Amino acid sequence: MCISLISSIRRTIVICSFPKIMASRQSSDMAKFREKLKSAKDVVILSGAGISAESGIPTFRGAGGYWRKYQAASLATPGAFRDSPSLVWEFYHYRREVAAKAEPNAGHKAIAQYEAKHGADKKVTVITQNVDGLHVRAGTKNLIELHGNLYKTRCTKCREVLVNNDSPICEALAGRGAPEENVRGSDIPVKSLPHCKKSGCGGLLRPHIVWFGENLDSAVLEKAQAAMHTCDVCLVVGTSSVVYPAAMFAPQAAERGAIVAEFNLEPTPATPDFHFYFEGPCGTTLPVALAD
Numbered sequence: 001m002c003i004s005l006i007s008s009i010r011r012t013i014v015i016c017s018f019p020k021i022m023a024s025r026q027s028s029d030m031a032k033f034r035e036k037l038k039s040a041k042d043v044v045i046l047s048g049a050g051i052s053a054e055s056g057i058p059t060f061r062g063a064g065g066y067w068r069k070y071q072a073a074s075l076a077t078p079g080a081f082r083d084s085p086s087l088v089w090e091f092y093h094y095r096r097e098v099a100a101k102a103e104p105n106a107g108h109k110a111i112a113q114y115e116a117k118h119g120a121d122k123k124v125t126v127i128t129q130n131v132d133g134l135h136v137r138a139g140t141k142n143l144i145e146l147h148g149n150l151y152k153t154r155c156t157k158c159r160e161v162l163v164n165n166d167s168p169i170c171e172a173l174a175g176r177g178a179p180e181e182n183v184r185g186s187d188i189p190v191k192s193l194p195h196c197k198k199s200g201c202g203g204l205l206r207p208h209i210v211w212f213g214e215n216l217d218s219a220v221l222e223k224a225q226a227a228m229h230t231c232d233v234c235l236v237v238g239t240s241s242v243v244y245p246a247a248m249f250a251p252q253a254a255e256r257g258a259i260v261a262e263f264n265l266e267p268t269p270a271t272p273d274f275h276f277y278f279e280g281p282c283g284t285t286l287p288v289a290l291a292d
């Protein structure tokens with residue numbers, strides 16, 4: 001078990017496994033899970049990139065994990081932005097445009113409908129690692145975005161955070177961001193990238209995203225941890241469970257006795273820790289799990 005990382009609030013990729021305590025008791029019995037959910041008073045749904053895969057948004061793992069010749073996760077770092085703000089802005093411009101054209105899928109909608117139906121008699125919280133805004137567009141209200149949002153910018157000088165839905169976000173990025181492997185280099189002068197409009201500032205803007213190696217916002221993290229601490233049922237949807245600190249949330253909840261169900265295309269390092277495991281596209285499995 002990665003003890004040194006348990007208290008870490010940095011967003012880090014760690015491939016390790018938790019103690020395999022649940023494996024022998026694990027179930028894929030949907031009817032049994034729905035019974036548990038019915039009697040729950042406090043439900044958390046923890047989502048990752050997999051829930052948006054059926055909306056056409058690439059995950060960071062698997063075939064879609066590359067943009068040009070780069071591993072997508074390697075561009076989501078402060079070092080990459082320092083080395084080439086132009087390249088990182090092209091990557092985020094591409095991601096903003098893809099997500100803006102995407103629509104929430106049956107998985108996002110099932111979650112929003114579940115909250116609308118049960119939000120009065122249960123506490124329902126959605127915690128997402130996603131930055132694409134699709135949970136909100138599906139109608140989810142009680143949402144914690146752990147890693148920020150593609151449509152927010154932060155000034156590197158005055159730190160102001162603003163919502164920005166412009167397409168393109170600046171003129172120089174129009175027509176840029178092509179993902180094909182053979183596209184070379186990125187040469188937009190820094191002065192032509194998005195800049196802060198606050199008078200007297202003019203700092204370079206960056207996406208308001210928690211990049212790998214950066215700390216999560218402590219207020220956001222505390223809110224998520226509080227929800228994880230009180231939930232009696234947790235659904236873990238479309239996450240590889242290797243990005244910390246989110247990866248430790250559900251195993252910790254299972255360890256203190258919450259019922260945890262995982263929805264994924266394939267097992268993850270955390271699968272053996274959970275009570276239920278439902279394999280398959282979550283656009284198919286979630287509407288069934290959350291139907292009542």
Ligand SMILES: NC(=O)c1ccc[n+]([C@@H]2O[C@H](COP(=O)([O-])OP(=O)(O)OC[C@H]3O[C@@H](n4cnc5c(N)ncnc54)[C@H](O)[C@@H]3O)[C@@H](O)[C@H]2O)c1
Pocket residue numbers: 047048049050051052053054057058059060061129130131132133147237238239240241242243263264265266268280281282283
């Ligand atoms: N949509 C987005 O906002 C987006 C996209 C890519 C990456 N990210 C970021 O990258 C990090 C990646 O970690 P992660 O764990 O969220 O994603 P990940 O890319 O590491 O893993 C995706 C997981 O989803 C599963 N999956 C894929 N399609 C699925 C489907 N249809 N149904 C169910 N499961 C499916 C995969 O098997 C995998 O386990 C996160 O921190 C996130 O912020 C976000």
Ligand SMILES: [Zn+2]
Pocket residue numbers: 155156157158159160196197198201202203
């Ligand atoms: Zn500024």
